[in-house]
Structures are given as C-alpha cells and as structure tokens.
Amino acid sequence: MTEEKSTDNTPEPSPGILVAEFEYIAQTAFQANEDRARASEFFLISFGTLLAAVLTAQFTDVEAQFLYRLFIILFSVVTIWGALTILQLARLRQAWLESVRAMNTIKDAVITESPALGPFFRWRTQTIPRAYKPWSVGFLLALQVALVSGIASGAACAMAFLLAGRDFAWVWMILAAAGVMTAFLVFLYYLPLRKIDRS
Numbered sequence: 001m002t003e004e005k006s007t008d009n010t011p012e013p014s015p016g017i018l019v020a021e022f023e024y025i026a027q028t029a030f031q032a033n034e035d036r037a038r039a040s041e042f043f044l045i046s047f048g049t050l051l052a053a054v055l056t057a058q059f060t061d062v063e064a065q066f067l068y069r070l071f072i073i074l075f076s077v078v079t080i081w082g083a084l085t086i087l088q089l090a091r092l093r094q095a096w097l098e099s100v101r102a103m104n105t106i107k108d109a110v111i112t113e114s115p116a117l118g119p120f121f122r123w124r125t126q127t128i129p130r131a132y133k134p135w136s137v138g139f140l141l142a143l144q145v146a147l148v149s150g151i152a153s154g155a156a157c158a159m160a161f162l163l164a165g166r167d168f169a170w171v172w173m174i175l176a177a178a179g180v181m182t183a184f185l186v187f188l189y190y191l192p193l194r195k196i197d198r199s
Contacts, residue, residue: 022106029099036092040141043085047078047148068163075156079181082149086185089142090192096138097131097196104128132193139189146185154178 054074059067104125111118133139157177 018106018110022103025099025102025106029096029103032092032096032099036089036096036138036141039085039088039092040145043082043145044148046081047152050074050078065163068159071159072156072163075152075159078152079149079156082145082152083185083188085145086142086149086189087192089138089145090189093131093138093193094196097128100128101125131196132190142189143186146182146189149185150178150180150182153181 054071100123104123107121107123108125111121111124129136154174154177158174161174
C-alpha cells in the first residue's frame with residue numbers, strides 16, 4: 001500500500017523566523033521608548049544650557065533694544081524647537097504602537113494555534129493601550145516640553161513688550177500667551193495620535 005502524497009504545498013512556518021521577527025519588533029518598540037526619552041532630555045538640557053549661557057554672559061555697552069531683539073529671536077527659536085520635539089514625540093509614540101501591534105499579530109497567530117497559551121498574554125490586540133493616553137510617561141514628556149516651550153513663548157512676548165516700550169503691566173497677556181502656546185503644543189501632540197485611535 002503506497003502512501004498518498006500530501007497535496008498541500010503551503011510551507012510550514014519556521015519557529016526560528018517567528019522568534020527572530022518577534023525579537024526584532026520588540027527591539028524596535030524598545031528603541032522608540034528610548035528615543036522618546038532622549039528627544040525630550042536633549043531639548044530640556046539644550047534649553048537649560050542656552051539659558052545659563054545667556055544669564056552668565058556679560059553684556060556691557062550693549063543697547064537694551066538690541067538685547068530685546070536678541071532674546072525675542074532666541075526664545076522664538078526655542079518655541080519652534082519645542083514644537084518640533086513635540087512632533088518627534090508623537091511620531092515615536094506612533095512607531096512604538098506600530099511595533100506593539102506587530103508583536104500582537106504574532107501573539108494572535110500563536111494563540112490561534114495553541115489556545116491554552118491565551119491567558120499568559122496580558123496585552124492582546126484588543127487591549128493595546130490607546131495612542132493618546134493622558135498621564136502616561138510619553139504624555140508627561142510631551143507636557144514637559146510643551147510647558148518649557150510655552151514659558152519660552154511667554155518670555156519672547158515679554159521681550160517684545162519691553163522692545164515696544166511697555167512695562168510689565170501686560171504680565172497677564174504674557175502669561176496668557178505662555179498658556180495658549182502650551183495648550184497648542186499639547187494639542188499638536190494629540191492630533192496625530194487621535195487619528196490612530198479612531199482607525
């Protein structure tokens with residue numbers, strides 16, 4: 001009696017390839033988290049260094065009008081830099097989430113083949129955290145950058161008022177400018193992540 005040859009030509013998946021793929025995805029998720037921390041730290045350290053350099057500089061025989069213009073430019077650059085850092089943080093959150101989804105695709109396939117393994121996986125496709133998650137570490141890093149950028153924006157407004165010959169009676173407008181900029185940057189972080197949560 002001859003054995004019938006299998007007509008199914010579908011190749012069996014190699015466990016080694018799945019393990020390598022899972023490890024690669026896990027590494028990309030880890031790298032996205034590391035890059036988020038680095039991006040925010042780089043911004044804050046650079047801003048602190050710039051502020052220290054300005055405060056310790058000896059400005060003698062320099063017109064006040066020139067200094068006001070210089071500070072307006074510096075603080076405006078810091079504000080723009082903060083906005084770019086916020087966009088980086090949002091993109092890195094997206095990259096981390098994409099890696100987590102890819103990992104869960106492999107988990108779902110494993111659970112389909114071996115349902116008994118299901119309870120061992122806490123994170124499943126249905127329980128992946130939302131992209132925009134207030135009070136998560138990623139959100140707090142973005143909030144930190146937004147606050148510093150808002151303060152820089154308020155400082156630029158203060159210098160503009162001084163350049164225009166006005167005194168600090170306009171302090172409430174300066175605080176309002178700082179608050180509006182902070183809120184705008186938090187919204188800038190939220191905007192691309194909201195699209196993922198809705199998809």
